[in-house]
Structures are given as C-alpha cells and as structure tokens.
Amino acid sequence: MDPGLRTAASGMMxxxxxxxxxxxxxxxxxxxGFKRSRAHFEDLLYQTVQGARTVGQPDAESMPAIQIGRGxxxxxxxxxxxxxxxxxxxxxxxxxxxxxxxxQVRLPNGTTAYTxxxxxxxxxxxxxxxxxxxxxxxxxxSRRRPRI
Numbered sequence: 001m002d003p004g005l006r007t008a009a010s011g012m013m014x015x016x017x018x019x020x021x022x023x024x025x026x027x028x029x030x031x032x033g034f035k036r037s038r039a040h041f042e043d044l045l046y047q048t049v050q051g052a053r054t055v056g057q058p059d060a061e062s063m064p065a066i067q068i069g070r071g072x073x074x075x076x077x078x079x080x081x082x083x084x085x086x087x088x089x090x091x092x093x094x095x096x097x098x099x100x101x102x103x104q105v106r107l108p109n110g111t112t113a114y115t116x117x118x119x120x121x122x123x124x125x126x127x128x129x130x131x132x133x134x135x136x137x138x139x140x141x142s143r144r145r146p147r148i
Contacts (some may be wrong), residue, residue, distance in 0.1 A: 037077050045066065047068050047070060103117070105134040105135060106136070
C-alpha cells in the first residue's frame with residue numbers, strides 16, 4: 001500500500017474514534033452524574049527523507065532535516081472529572097457532591113461501587129436506592145427511612 005494512503009487512513013480512523021467519543025458525550029448529556037471523555041492522539045513514526053545540511057559556504061545557514069509523518073493513533077481516552085452544574089430538582093432525596101467524592105453503593109452481587117449520581121429514592125422495600133436500583137450500603141441493612 002502507498003505510504004501516503006496508509007498515513008491518510010490512520011488519520012481517518014483517528015477522526016472516527018474522535019467522533020465516537022464525542023457521540024457518546026452527546027448521547028449522555030442528560031445522564032445524571034455522567035462524566036464526559038476526550039480522545040488524545042499521538043504521532044506515529046517520522047521518516048527522515050533528507051538529513052540536515054549546510055547550504056553554500058561553511059558559515060552559511062544550515063537547513064533542518066526533512067521528515068514525513070507516518071500517521072496517528074489513539075493514545076488514550078481521558079475521563080474529564082470536572083464539576084458539572086448543580087441544578088435543583090425539588091425532590092427531597094436528590095443530593096449533589098460539590099468537589100471531590102463519590103456516593104458508595106452496593107451492587108446486586110454484593111460488591112461496592114461508586115457513583116456521583118445523587119438521584120436517590122426509597123424502594124418499595126423501604127431501602128435507599130439510586131435511580132439505577134443499586135442500594136446504598138447502609139440502606140440495605142435498615143428498613144427505616146434513612147437520615148440525610
């Protein structure tokens with residue numbers, strides 16, 4: 001394959017990944033506690049096609065080497081943990097975290113997980129749960145209304 005086409009193809013694939021990350025951000029813009037992501041790219045190998053040289057006499061200017069890039073690739077997808085806007089909901093069990101921190105929840109398999117989604121409700125069993133149905137660690141042991 002022509003090296004120029006290979007370089008162009010790597011750039012197109014990188015842009016496709018960038019669009020996918022942006023699409024995911026847009027699809028979740030109204031998801032409580034969602035953290036947006038950003039794609040980071042890095043250059044692939046550079047090929048030196050002409051070395052550095054001096055033009056004219058020894059005291060003349062030197063020309064830098066000529067290099068051709070061979071494409072790009074995805075280096076990382078970074079989650080942006082910045083604070084989003086705090087919006088009042090009017091629901092008494094909705095909580096927000098300002099600054100660092102997470103709510104601790106218990107998954108159905110008993111393991112502990114962490115979320116910044118503060119949309120809590122009381123289940124029909126009297127347990128404090130998130131919008132996704134995961135229990136708060138203390139809410140699963142008590143049938144009383146939790147103190148917030």
